[in-house]
Amino acid sequence: MPDDADKDSLVEKRWLDALAQGDPGALAGIYELYGERIFRFCYRTLGNRQDAEDVAAETFLRVLRKSNELRADAAFRTWIFRIARNLCIDKIRQHRLLELPPDLQYAGGDEKTALRLAVQQALSELPFEYQEPLVLCDLEDYAAKEAAEFLQITVPALKSRLYRGRKALKAKLNETWNHQSHE
Amino acid sequence: MNESELYKKLIDLYAERSLPPELESEMEVASQNDPNLKAEMEDLRWTVDTLKSMPAPEFTEESYQRILMKVYASGVEMLKRSPDPSHLQLKLPLQG
Numbered sequence: 166m167p168d169d170a171d172k173d174s175l176v177e178k179r180w181l182d183a184l185a186q187g188d189p190g191a192l193a194g195i196y197e198l199y200g201e202r203i204f205r206f207c208y209r210t211l212g213n214r215q216d217a218e219d220v221a222a223e224t225f226l227r228v229l230r231k232s233n234e235l236r237a238d239a240a241f242r243t244w245i246f247r248i249a250r251n252l253c254i255d256k257i258r259q260h261r262l263l264e265l266p267p268d269l270q271y272a273g274g275d276e277k278t279a280l281r282l283a284v285q286q287a288l289s290e291l292p293f294e295y296q297e298p299l300v301l302c303d304l305e306d307y308a309a310k311e312a313a314e315f316l317q318i319t320v321p322a323l324k325s326r327l328y329r330g331r332k333a334l335k336a337k338l339n340e341t342w343n344h345q346s347h348e
Numbered sequence: 349m350n351e352s353e354l355y356k357k358l359i360d361l362y363a364e365r366s367l368p369p370e371l372e373s374e375m376e377v378a379s380q381n382d383p384n385l386k387a388e389m390e391d392l393r394w395t396v397d398t399l400k401s402m403p404a405p406e407f408t409e410e411s412y413q414r415i416l417m418k419v420y421a422s423g424v425e426m427l428k429r430s431p432d433p434s435h436l437q438l439k440l441p442l443q444g
Binding site: 324 | 360392402403411412419424
């Protein structure tokens, strides 16, 4: 029996073939496969639900517009995430111009919630080159190899960004949050 | 790989809890005599643990529908499927 990843890959190939043959309904199938993952990546990166929804929608529209370039192979996942990533970068530039704050996605008033808010805020303030590897590897649990392919950098370069990003995040949190790690 | 790179790599692996248990114990013993190493190991592990414990943003039904509607509003009828071509006649795991 094929595992879930094999099944996903088979289904993905069928939808991509259908899309490449001009079947716009196939986009719904691609959305079923990737909608949640793209939305989560965008939300983690942008910190804002509405923008994440906008970028996710635009990502799928771009997939449709570029359907003649589609190849039903392992590169599709990397390709669609790169589209989302580039759109997120555009959004972040707009945010910096408009100085829009991120959503407060974690409701509640306890200490854990306060820490999560502080982490979300600190993450959004990191340089993008540090933020991306942290989102991919530490929040979304991507393997280093896949994250490196997605970011078009080498695995050692990714590891280096992860190391510096984690240190930078910790330093930012120290400015705003007295954590309990040394108690 | 130079000494500094090896040092960073080991700390990273420690932080990610990816070291074999024996090596992890050896690092912890070594860090007892090196306050800087100890602080860095603890800080990075705390940071990774904290990030990994962050709950995933919820992909709500509202978000699911709003994204569909935004695509639909752009003139793409992704909600209306054309009749399945022969190669799509297998049962596909689509959500209802």
